[in-house]
Amino acid sequence: QAVLTQPASLSASLGSSARLTCTLRRGINVGSSRIYWYQQKPGSPPQYVLRYMSESDKQLGSGVPSRFSGSKAASANAGILLVSGLQSEDEGDYYCMIWHSGAYFFGPGTRLTV
Amino acid sequence: QVQLVESGGGVVQPGRSLRLSCAASGFTFSSFGFHWVRQAPGKGLEWVAVIWYDGNNKFYADSVKGRFSVSRDNSQNTVFLQMNNLRVEDTAVYYCARDRDADHWGRGTLVTVSS
Numbered sequence: 001q002a003v004l005t006q007p008a009s010l011s012a013s014l015g016s017s018a019r020l021t022c023t024l025r026r027g028i029n030v031g032s033s034r035i036y037w038y039q040q041k042p043g044s045p046p047q048y049v050l051r052y053m054s055e056s057d058k059q060l061g062s063g064v065p066s067r068f069s070g071s072k073a074a075s076a077n078a079g080i081l082l083v084s085g086l087q088s089e090d091e092g093d094y095y096c097m098i099w100h101s102g103a104y105f106f107g108p109g110t111r112l113t114v
Numbered sequence: 115q116v117q118l119v120e121s122g123g124g125v126v127q128p129g130r131s132l133r134l135s136c137a138a139s140g141f142t143f144s145s146f147g148f149h150w151v152r153q154a155p156g157k158g159l160e161w162v163a164v165i166w167y168d169g170n171n172k173f174y175a176d177s178v179k180g181r182f183s184v185s186r187d188n189s190q191n192t193v194f195l196q197m198n199n200l201r202v203e204d205t206a207v208y209y210c211a212r213d214r215d216a217d218h219w220g221r222g223t224l225v226t227v228s229s
Contacts, residue, residue: 036215037160045209045219046151046159061217095159097216102173104149104161 001025004096004107011113016086022079022096030072035079036097037070038107039090046095055100056113085113116140116218123223126200134195134206134223136210143191146213150184150195152206153222163209178204198226204219 005023022037024030026081030103034053038046048061052070060068067087071080079098083090091114122134136148150162163174163184173186183196193210207222 019168038216039157045221046211046216047219048215048217051215059215093158095216097159097161103175104164104173106159106161 001068002108003019003028003100003105004098006107008097008108009111009113011102013084014086014088014114015080018083018090018112018114019068019084020083020084020094020112021073021076021095021106022080024077024079024082024098026077028077030077030079031074033079035070035072035097036070037079037081038062038095038097039092040095049081049094088114090114116212118212118218120210120223122209123208123225125226125228127229128200129203130200131198132195132200132225134197134208134210134225136193136195136220138191138193138212141212141226144188148184148186148193148213149216150182150193151209151211151216152204152220152225153209154165154203154206157177157206160206163195183189197225200225203225 003025036051037049040046050060050070052058067083067084093109095109117139119137147166149164161168165172165184169186181199206229209222210220212218
């Protein structure tokens with residue numbers, strides 16, 4: 001079973017909100033995991049969006065709009081990336097990443113269509 | 115501004131070796147660790163390796179452990195990825211990224227392993 005699971009795609013309307021999930025494998029506790037999020041557009045390298053551990057330990061990437069925010073859903077053992085006020089430039093692939101047992105792992109990515 | 119420039123990619127036969135470089139500028143190189151991340155054509159991101167700021171701690175993905183080696187030269191502001199015994203499945207664009215957060219990325223260098 002993969003360390004991280006993400007929905008393959010998500011579609012949302014302009015101006016609405018998109019909630020992207022990153023589910024950790026059973027046995028890996030989201031509560032003790034720092035979740036990183038990256039956005040990638042076609043033909044470009046990934047860009048750092050944010051990291052989220054808790055409300056007191058979080059960081060938005062430089063130049064990333066405050067419309068992007070992170071959180072956790074403990075009951076689902078998942079990290080969440082919320083994008084509010086969706087704009088056309090938010091379209092792209094979004095990847096989550098965690099550190100676990102001596103290695104980093106990326107999720108398979110979610111393609112967000114606006 | 116922060117800049118990372120990868121180089122050293124190319125076409126190589128299976129079983130051969132290649133060394134990638136990542137030249138950094140615009141920040142205090144010795145204070146940061148670096149990741150190598152790869153992306154096969156049309157696929158998602160795969161983490162490859164990380165070297166911490168002091169160069170003493172290095173970690174690898176299981177898929178490359180024993181074949182790839184990451185190092186750094188603080189005098190040259192450069193991080194290296196030595197890739198030995200290359201396989202067809204190592205074909206990918208290889209990115210370097212700065213720091214634990216991978217907050218800045220280079221544009222990548224393409225490695226093609228083919229006979």
